[in-house]
Amino acid sequence: MLPVRHSLKKALDRELETESEYESSPSPSPLPQQQRAPSQVPTPHQPTRKEQLLAMITTLQQQVNNMLLQQQGSRVEVAKPQVFNGRMEEVSTFINTAQIYIRMKMTEETATTQVAWVLSYVQGGVAEAWKDNLMDELAKGESEVETAEQLFSKIRNNFGETSEEERKIKQLRTIEQGNRMCDKYIQEFKKVTRESGYEGRPLIKEFKRGLSGVLRRKLAEAEEPLTTIGEWQGRAVRLDRNQRKSRAEERMLGRNAARPGGNAQPRGGFGGGVIWRKRRTYNLAGRSSAYRRE
Helix, strand or coil, X not given: CXXXXXXXXXXXXXXXXXXXXXXXXXXXXXXXXXXXXXXXXXXXXXXXHHHHHHHHHHHHHHHHHHHHHHHHHHCCCCCCCCCECCCHHHHHHHHHHHHHHHHHHCCCXXXXXXXXXXXXXXXXXXXXXXXXXXXXXXXXXXXXXXXXXXXXXXXXXXXXXXXXXHHHXXXXXXXXXXXXXXXXXXXXXXXXXXXXXXXXXXXXXXHHHHCCHHHHHHHHCCCCCCCCHHHHHHHHHHHHHHHHHHHHHHHHHHHHHHCCCCCCEECHHHCCCCEEEEEEEEXXXXXXXXXXXX
């Protein structure tokens, strides 16, 4: 930013000196009345020195503002991609993370630098040999990869699924709720169903398949018919929360009953307000009695 400010000051000083010389120079004497040229069509307005100077100031100010915005963007923390070793399930994550980093941090870099940066994170596994072959092709000028986006497409074609839809369908058929909360299962389900092509009854069927057995049975017992995936998901969340709340209350009651003296029982028939507790005692004859008065 300092060079821009210096150039701004230098340009202002130069223009001011030119303006002062222009104003101080003697103006040409007017032509005699008989020698004046005939009137002509007025020419378009030409910007004065002052207007040109203001335009230059505006341009330099815009350059300064752009530099400030770039400096602010460079201070934003952006995650770098994890090392990619060719695993199919990591293709999308690697590409998305690398794209975000390039847009936030490397817009000023050349396409060659961006490609080399992406390749530096391709390491190990089957991806290592693939990268070596690609770098040989780049060195010989035999590769069609010239930009980072072209490299991402090549990575998808070599390590990704044949199509994003097929990958989503395969993942959709494997996710299950398990012991986690229904909310988390639904979030993962929504993420996977995007671009899967599933909708309507097939989508509801896959959602029910992944639910826990207890929750699936309770949904089947619901009196009100459910028609949309949103209704199924909303009902499942409510039932799951009620079930977890009920279990928590049962555990709490069980702990209270297990405490010493927690099974005290008032025995009104043995005397008003007298509490009898189940504690085994022995009399002088060695016989046990079931209750002892306190």
